[in-house]
Amino acid sequence: MRAWATRAVLAMALVAGVALAPTPAGGGRGGRVPTGFERRGGTAWTTPAEERDYLRDLVAAAPGPERAGWGAARVDVTRVGTSARGRALELITVAGARSVSEPVRVLFVCGQHGDEPAGREACLKLVRDLAADRSPAGRRLLERVTVLVLATPNPDGAAAGTRATAEGLDLNRDHVAVSSPEARAIRRVLREARPHIVHDLHEFTEPTGTAATPTLYLWPRNLNVAPELRSLAIELARDRIGTALPAAGWAAGVYGEDTTGRRLGGDGDERLLRNAAALDHAVAVLVEVGARPVSALERADPGLLGRRRVAAHLVAARATLRMAAERGDAITAAVRTSRERAARGAAAVYFDGADNVPAGRGAVAPMPCAYRLTPDRYPSARVALAEHGIRVEPDLRVETAQPAGAMAALLLDPRARFAVAAAIPEPCAGGSGIAGAS
Incomplete structure (x- = not known):
């Protein structure tokens, strides 16, 4: 087993908080309701029905306005669109008491491809953990950052286990023409919520970058992106996510580069979400997690494989939130400058x-x-x-x-x-x- 794979197994629960054994149906740690994935120890993904019940319970457990002074997070779920098959597309919002004039809005898009489920699981867990965090650090984070989550942006694909939408479209190639209802829903969130950061979660099974690297990241490469936004996106991808993942035990590399740094492709395609979101004046980043086993242990234990995929996404997501909290002024200033320049x-x-x-x-x-x-x-x-x-x-x-x-x-x-x-x-x-x- 590779050294980083051994470290990853040991670090998984500590760094990302993913249980290494099935969670009883009666509740998770501290009485928190677990996802279906957690209840089954990572051997099967949360079903659409379980997701609906899970989000309903999170909203019910969140404090009302009368308790806002307690510093607890508020959780809202809003329908922002409908899929081709009539399934709801929902935006989850996690926010705390505001302590800055302009909180950084971070949007997580957690599964544009329906056969890449680990990002969705990570986002469902992230929402719960943020809402349940009563620590001073957790309170400070949500005072500075508003978290927006599209946990299931391709619900038809997720239900069928297919990459494409029910209409056969690759959602991550539809952010220019926005011909699908799913792409229009994402576009509506970008247009109305105006996130400062967009974090796009994916998985890969075929080699798409550094050989034998289980986690990859990338920034917007389109040449029309404002230089200040690209610079911050590179900082987020390479310096924050690219540092957090190895610290947690997973090797990480740049999507589209080999082990020597030689480029394998340009990827400036404006239809891709990270490029389209950056053209809409956001700091955007792509994170890809390898879905194939990276060790003999993962080959022997599907639950371990699933938990590693979710845990890696969680590490990357938390790195994004940390940068949002720490670099909020620079991020909001860059977004504002980009918009003003485009308006001229x-x-x-x-x-x-x-x-x-x-x-x-x-x-x-x-x-x-x-x-x-x-x-x-x-x-x-x-x-x-x-x-x-x-x-x-x-x-x-x-x-x-x-x-x-x-x-x-x-x-x-x-x-x-x-x-x-x-x-x-x-x-x-x-x-x-x-x-x-x-």
Whole structure:
């Protein structure tokens, strides 16, 4: 067994609080209600019915407004959409008494692919542990951070155990066109809640990065992302998550790089959530946990394998929350600066490339001042423009000097890889980019 795998087995319960044996149905540690996964010792995932009961019990156990002064967390569950098969998409909010003018809003998206269940389990446990934490440190965290959780963003896929939605769509390739109800629900949360940090949880079974590394992380690579947001995302991914995971016993590496750091791909695809969320002015990060056994013990014990996958996600999630609490001022300032700059208009738009792959020839252009849609092409773009919060003038002119201006270009420019309509670019005076943009 690899040394890190041995350490991980011993550290699992201490670092992430995941029980190493089945939990009795009567309650978890301290009387807290366990998930179905915990009750079965990690041998089977929490069912949709168990998730509904679990969240109902968490909301019922949370204090009402009359106890807000006690420092206990408030838990709310709000329906934000409906899947293609009619299942509810729910947003869980965990918040405490506010002690700062602008708490950092952290959104966890816990299972875009229905056959990657460990992220969902980690998020369900995280919500309960935050709500139940009465320690001074737990209280301080929720005074500074509001936690938003989409535990089951692909409920049809989760119920069927499939990667895709019921319509056969890869949800993590639908954050530009937002053609699925699930993607529209996520977009609505991004547009209305405006999270400062978006943490996207995934699993992998095939090699996707560093050989034999059970945990991987990555930041937004799209070249249209504001540099201050990318810098903070790299700090979160590499310095925080990439440090916390090895400290807990798991080797970690950059998604898309081999053991020498050689890149295996660009991954600047704007349809991916970490890129789309960053274009919507958030510090975004991807965490991938290996779903295959990494030791003889895990091959012999499916429960151990499941608990390791959940525990690794929990370690990464808590690293994200720590950075949110400690670097809140820098994060909120970077998000604000990014939005304000976009509202003035970007100087250029990139249609290809990534921060590790140069843009191809013709893939970068001066940002047009606007795009003009024709009446026959507007219907194909109408839903996506509205869901991204992009302002459309009565004459079907879309100015790029607005917070979602970069996404407007990626949706409408004929040169964009995933455009939903071919609009007519209107250059600025002199044929250059936005005048005065910086």
